[in-house]
Amino acid sequence: MTGTVAVNGEVRRLEDLRLQDFLQSFFFGAGFFETLLVEQGAPMFLERHLARLRASLGVHAGCVHAPPPEVLTAGAVRETLRQCLEADASLGPRFTGVAKLVAGDARLLLSFRPLPQRPPDEGVVLDAVEDRCYRRGDPTLNHKSVSYLRQYAHLGRGTVFVNEAGELCEVPNGNLFFLVGDAVVTPPLEAPCLPGIIRAVLLEEGRLGGLPVEERTLRREQVEDVRGCVLTNSVSLSLAVPRLLGRELPGSAALAGHARAVVREYAQRDA
Amino acid sequence: MTGTVAVNGEVRRLEDLRLQDFLQSFFFGAGFFETLLVEQGAPMFLERHLARLRASLGVHAGCVHAPPPEVLTAGAVRETLRQCLEADASLGPRFTGVAKLVAGDARLLLSFRPLPQRPPDEGVVLDAVEDRCYRRGDPTLNHKSVSYLRQYAHLGRGTVFVNEAGELCEVPNGNLFFLVGDAVVTPPLEAPCLPGIIRAVLLEEGRLGGLPVEERTLRREQVEDVRGCVLTNSVSLSLAVPRLLGRELPGSAALAGHARAVVREYAQRDA
Known part of the structure; x- marks a missing residue:
């Protein structure tokens, strides 16, 4: 700082x-x-x-x-x-x-x-699950408060927060998008997750790599159907998740690239 | 301050x-x-x-x-x-x-x-429920961290935090003890709740008003069997809860008095 x-x-x-x-x-x-x-x-x-x-x-x-x-x-x-x-x-x-x-x-x-030091193409492996903390519908997690210890404690540990229904919610420092079936899906705010800015932009744009972008719950066991995953936040914009809970996701890099392009284009119009 | x-x-x-x-x-x-x-x-x-x-x-x-x-x-x-x-x-x-x-x-x-200004015999009415936040087994709520916004936002509002199983957990500023059946029960740490100091003392002492003190879950619908309720914390020690979720509890005042006496006696031995 x-x-x-x-x-x-x-x-x-x-x-x-x-x-x-x-x-x-x-x-x-x-x-x-x-x-x-x-x-x-x-x-x-x-x-x-x-x-x-x-x-x-x-x-x-x-x-x-x-x-x-x-x-x-x-x-x-x-x-x-x-x-x-x-x-x-x-x-x-x-x-x-x-x-x-x-x-x-x-x-x-x-x-x-300064910007975080990160090679431009490096992805984020997410192999850890924290499934004892998040409660479906918890409104407090829709706000980015400085009561941030839970997230802070999991930073850099490749953690995915999962709620009591076994639904993937978010990661400590961003939202998640999954390429699954014929859509790109992201957990609803009720999962709960933060109403991320990049998340909102991607939902508004509505299409990513030729597929619709939708809010939809994704349960842990559905990870086996996921073909790509992207982590979004306001600093890194979009990061590929090359491995999610043990599953290799070669489709993540392209998806992250698409997401970044969509966000960049939106920002340019927005400016 | x-x-x-x-x-x-x-x-x-x-x-x-x-x-x-x-x-x-x-x-x-x-x-x-x-x-x-x-x-x-x-x-x-x-x-x-x-x-x-x-x-x-x-x-x-x-x-x-x-x-x-x-x-x-x-x-x-x-x-x-x-x-x-x-x-x-x-x-x-x-x-x-x-x-x-x-x-x-x-x-x-x-x-x-300074000490909070509170008439010595004033109790705390607990008529509000927040049942969207607490997750059974959440380990983060076993620590008294400055990531305290959820509790802070509910201070003074008579809120009881209830988990997804409908179990009473705690209040923003203390633990709860219930007079129910032939025992005084307090939620287990896994509810979750804070491992309060006064809570631990009462559990160690093991008896209150002639009844055993036990860790046991209490579901919301079991409140109709509750005859008394006490809020404990390190500053007020023990406060009567004259009404809990709409149910009048005339037994709370005596129970709070017993709890206070037990804590005072313990503190004296401890000193």
Whole structure:
């Protein structure tokens, strides 16, 4: 994480922020976050990220202190981001990397970090199952809150979260899409899973590699019918899953490529 | 919360703490906490709280940065607490209130707050059910982490968390004991529920109001057989539940009194 941050639109140094001003998030996990890809100074899908953030804050209005509404607009965040990049020579106006927004304690904190180091064609093997945690219909998992320990503990371990009905839900850092039968399917929000931005874009576009994209539950035993799998999130956009729960999936690389192209094209129209 | 705190045994002012030093807890909820009752300067069940904290840190050694082991001993915490009370005239060596320990980011943070304002005989009505979140056997809910939003959002709303099997688990701020048949029963840890300190003491003592205390599941429809209910936690010790899911429970007040007496007696032996 870099030293330049912003709080409610004001450029600050991370080392000058006081824990005291973020106590509700710190003590109770009462905050929400967004992780955005920034390319050449431009944040991708900013409006969608802010809409999700505002939605989570709205649902939790009784317990999480939202930042002032005027700092939660795309215009305000764009301007703050621009000021941060300008203020920090290690970032610069053409910064490419990750921006993180955290909303809680009546503040919006913007921070930056480099892109994860990952060879472009490296996939993510998902061979572990955590099937004791996720509850079908759990509304809390539809929000990207800083109460994130369960996901954090499974990062990098190739874990798929599975609910009590044996349905695949998501991975700690993204949504899943499966090539199965004549469609590309992704678990419904009720699985539960996060309403990922890339997930929403792919569902809206509706077609991937010539096949329809649909929300549909996929049970663990149905993995034997899966021919390809893609992990999506806002930073990596789309990653191939070359092996899913022991099953080799040579179709994943092409599917991930298709997904990336769809997202890139959508982002270009969106910009 | 008062301004005097301690970090890894060093007395500090809250306003001097930097967010930068607590980022893993703040961003990812990667920390654990304990809330202790302090009476006349003495923390109740300190050894038990620290044992639970160390256990949670041990289970999460790969993802939560534990404080140095030497600050996690009862002797060290007692001495730090003493120094804080001495340093702050608003606390003082005979302070009665709540101490909170948060462990994460390689630090142990000790802070203080007043006792909750509550008339001594006021009970807690539990008439709301949240039955979409808890999953039977979920190990994450056996740890008191700062990923606490689900509980925090339900504080003060009279909520009982119920798992997918329809079993009563716990409330946001405590464990439950039910007077049913010829026993006092409390849900097993697998419900799941937090391994509460007061819960453990009552189970160890094994008898309450002349009846055995047992871990046993209680399904929602069995509430009609319940004659009394008590909410336990480390600050209030034991609170009567005069109404549980619409059922009036006149037996709760006496049961809560018994529980409090058992805990007080145990604490005295323990001290």
